[in-house]
Amino acid sequence: MKLKKYVLTLFYVVSATAVVSAQYKEPEKKDKVEVFRPEMAFDSLLAKKMLARGTAVIKGVAFTRQKHPLGYGVPLSPRILANKIKIVLFPVTPYFEEWYQLRKDKESIRRKRFVYLSDQAYRYRLEAITNSDGEFTFPDMKPGKYFLQGMLDYTLRGTYNAYTGSGYNNYGGRTDYYEKKEYYKNKEDRIEAFVEVKENGEMVKVKLH
Template sequence: MKLKKYIVAIFYALSSTAVVSAQYKEPEKKDKIEALYPQVHFDSLQAKQKLAKGTATIKGIAFTKAKSKWGLKVGQRIYANQIKVTLFPVTPYLESWYTLRKEKESLRKRRYVYLSKNAYRYRLEAITNSDGEFTFPDMKPGKYFLQGFLGYTHNGTYNEYTGTGYNNYGGQTDYYQQKSYSVDHEDRIEAFVEVKEDGEIVRVNLH
């Protein structure tokens, strides 16, 4: 019985080794998400102090504009209806995150720059009304970063080719049918804002 257990143990040991040193190894997918983080130290005490209560107010309007087929934002404003706006104190860590995101983040290459869990803890949140308006009361003088994600649907029409007709004289007519389409979008809207003195009301457009 002991001999049998010993043989089984050897078999599993050899099997596990064979998996590691197999002749064929599956390569990693090229579209694997690459997560990047700032290398600057995050000072939680500094962030906490920056979010302490003050007497100033930040009032804003969050909106975007529909994108054209060339990627340009055109047309009327689309106001953020009941979305969450997040406020972060501007620290060396956040500045590093923002710079790194501009340099490295790419949807095409699937690279994303994240805040650490500890840094993300130090934030304030507000919900917009149907006109995109939001308020952060009780703010201290200092610099802040605001961010939100605004989803909307772009509707349009196009002419779809349905066939060609010919007449008795050799001419032809192409026929089209108008069809509707809709495309969902989500825009990241953000802005930096500075409160310069106690008691003031700072207004900002978040787009």
């Protein structure tokens, strides 16, 4: 009887070990990451042609505005200028249009769903660095449609009422006491805009926010 019990216990131990070291392991739902890709092939010749030298200029200013901790905008909040950040310009090819639409439809950071831009497509880009006023320039541009993007880091600042204790007033009721305190939270905003150059020699101005 003892031998049978020992064999049965050993079987459970071996079985449990087999599950841990199995060839396939189902991830927890919260750990699943979904990656989507455009079906269209990337046309490198078209992208290269769109980024050839022209005589137009794209000038812009990059900024964001402080948002509420819950994510919605704060009316009349001052601009937070993009101080010395990188602005990336992509030619809007049919591949890129599919990628952008797919991102609008599918991407969700909270649900861990992401849309992949191919390494080849990412190589065909131009870059500019803003000054301390958030201003940037892309010279020598050809007529065409372009997509601008930057990642702007800033510190969210706000106040909250911190509970400091309670006491009883002269009428026998309880009074709670609060003290206003500041909080700081690091944020990163993805600022984006489409811009179109219609003809050579023109200057196109854009607000990137």
